[in-house]
Amino acid sequence: MPAAALALGVVVPASALGAAAATELVKNGTFDTSTTNWWSLANTPISVDAGQLKAVVPGGTAERWDAMLGQNVPAFPIHQGHRYVLSFDARATATRQLRTTVQHNTAPYPSTLDRLFTVGTTKQRFALGFTGSLETAQAELTFQLGDHPTGYSVWFDNVSLVDTYGTVAGSPISLTNGFYVDPKSNPKIWVDNNPGTKATAINAAIATKPMARWFGNWNTNIADAVQQFVGPADAADKVPTLVAYNIPGRDACGGHSGGGAGTEAAYKDWVQTFAAAIGSRPALVILEPDSLGDFQCMTPEKQDERVRMLQFALQQFKDFAPNTWVYLDAGNKGWGTASDMAQRLTRVGVGNAHGFSLNVSNYYTTAETIPFADAINDGLAADKPFVIDTSRNGAGAGTTWCNPPGRKLGVTARVGGGAELLLWVKVPGNSDGVCNESSLPAGQFDPDLAIKLIP
Structure with missing residues (x-):
């Protein structure tokens, strides 16, 4: 050898020359200065708080998607058969079960990732792997925060969605x-x-x-x-x-x-x-x-x-x-x-x-x-x-x-x-x-x- x-x-x-790169699909996932590229519903205002995205979530909503934020500007592609990793940091003022999706961004919103996750009051890292089941150039990432009786605040940081296609195991x-x-x-x-x-x-x-x-x-x-x-x-x-x-x-x-x-x-x-x-x-x-x-x-x-x-x-x-x-x-x-x-x-x-x-x-x-x-x-x-x-x-x-x-x-x-x-x-x-x-x-x-x- x-x-x-x-x-x-x-x-x-x-011959060990270094690791192959993957494709990052999320824009502005670190929220250093702004929430540019991110949207939220009118009842879920978002802002930058100490380099994190903060969302104020109302109580009493009926469905998880009744309080929501996400990114689809610009929209990003999802390809059938590609492997993806969604990762992010999150914490909240109270323990809450939330939902995240990666989906086509027009009705009926078919999803390739639809997962529940539970945040606590201490920041934690989450990582979700999935295989693309859609072929679309108009995908979006959502965090669905509703369906809780009382209001709370939640923070996200270091949000990343990586397409691993092109890397070789x-x-x-x-x-x-x-x-x-x-x-x-x-x-x-x-x-x-x-x-x-x-x-x-x-x-x-x-x-x-x-x-x-x-x-x-x-x-x-x-x-x-x-x-x-x-x-x-x-x-x-x-x-x-x-x-x-x-x-x-x-x-x-x-x-x-x-x-x-x-x-x-x-x-x-x-x-x-x-x-x-x-x-x-x-x-x-x-x-x-x-x-x-x-x-x-x-x-x-x-x-x-x-x-x-x-x-x-x-x-x-x-x-x-x-x-x-x-x-x-x-x-x-x-x-x-x-x-x-x-x-x-x-x-x-x-x-x-x-x-x-x-x-x-x-x-x-x-x-x-x-x-x-x-x-x-x-x-x-x-x-x-x-x-x-x-x-x-x-x-x-x-x-x-x-x-x-x-x-x-x-x-x-x-x-x-x-x-x-x-x-x-x-x-x-x-x-x-x-x-x-x-x-x-x-x-x-x-x-x-x-x-x-x-x-």
């Missing part, structure tokens, strides 16, 4: 400026709240290094949570690494990290929103650690359900986050055979992924893992790139997977030795569960565990 050495010790393929990502360092990682939060000698050591060795942020059912608004991570990374011109970890029945074998979305339908809604929230910005996503490794602990019916969900998830990232490299998790070398894993990857449709990930939250060395990855590729129709989690593999695997003693940090943010990327996917210092070297639940940061990982 031709490569070029870059800042932060990162090495990337020389798996477009090259430039890592010239390196990977994003999470300023709100568990280690960094602990360091900032607990100054002292231990914190100094953890800060230098762990908290200031690039690592992934994990997303799951603990995020009450997944679009907002993703925005809070990807937005600052994009502004800093760094590439973020995210882990999607919300599949129903997750960690079926280990049990310490059980949970996930409650139903298949809930997961599909969650993962589509996850992808739409990333949008056209470059990112790396590790998709559902353990999800294929867990097969031997699941019934055939549950396996079939999981296959459907992973197939759906891969399609959503392809459709709505085309500049994201998605790595479908493939377990580790101690968890089943390479042949079995290749069959599972094929069954799920790894062709729709950029590649696969190995050793997530485990300890096998990079040298041990690469032959396993090569053997998996021998069983696939075409070779796929792979990433290795090196967050805790500096001393190799012990006799147990759950907070084993004697483990050490591995190398950070690099390409080499046959892997596309070496990443810290597991957050170093986060417990695997109440076992061995930690008495804290899975996912909680244990400073004593972190100190023991530092060489």
Whole structure:
């Protein structure tokens, strides 16, 4: 693989030239100085308030469209089969369920997007992906605010409607400026709240290094949570690494990290929103650690359900986050055979992924893992790139997977030795569960565990 050495010790393929652009359809979605291009009904006056659009909504209206604002000047096109992402920030003086549509702007107003969403009193990000079902040059965006007994005010900001057509899924990502360092990682939060000698050591060795942020059912608004991570990374011109970890029945074998979305339908809604929230910005996503490794602990019916969900998830990232490299998790070398894993990857449709990930939250060395990855590729129709989690593999695997003693940090943010990327996917210092070297639940940061990982 031709490569070029870059800042932060990162090495990337020389062919990685940058992410493809998408087409923005909304005009003046940031409301810096005016509400130009936006209209509202006479009973719903709008104005600029601290760089946001403010709408004063009357009470007592009968239908949602009886109080409304939107944009159709200029009108914009919607094309059948194109993929779109509508995203915006919103808050209100009281919790309200509202409606948004993208529709043809003359009667009978057929819509290609018609979705309810709930705003609260704190600003949140919303992201909605959809496929164009209309072919029209006269489309409009609406926010329908009525059908509430009492009046309220609502604010919108950073409204965007992107046509992703023309971007190619798996477009090259430039890592010239390196990977994003999470300023709100568990280690960094602990360091900032607990100054002292231990914190100094953890800060230098762990908290200031690039690592992934994990997303799951603990995020009450997944679009907002993703925005809070990807937005600052994009502004800093760094590439973020995210882990999607919300599949129903997750960690079926280990049990310490059980949970996930409650139903298949809930997961599909969650993962589509996850992808739409990333949008056209470059990112790396590790998709559902353990999800294929867990097969031997699941019934055939549950396996079939999981296959459907992973197939759906891969399609959503392809459709709505085309500049994201998605790595479908493939377990580790101690968890089943390479042949079995290749069959599972094929069954799920790894062709729709950029590649696969190995050793997530485990300890096998990079040298041990690469032959396993090569053997998996021998069983696939075409070779796929792979990433290795090196967050805790500096001393190799012990006799147990759950907070084993004697483990050490591995190398950070690099390409080499046959892997596309070496990443810290597991957050170093986060417990695997109440076992061995930690008495804290899975996912909680244990400073004593972190100190023991530092060489």
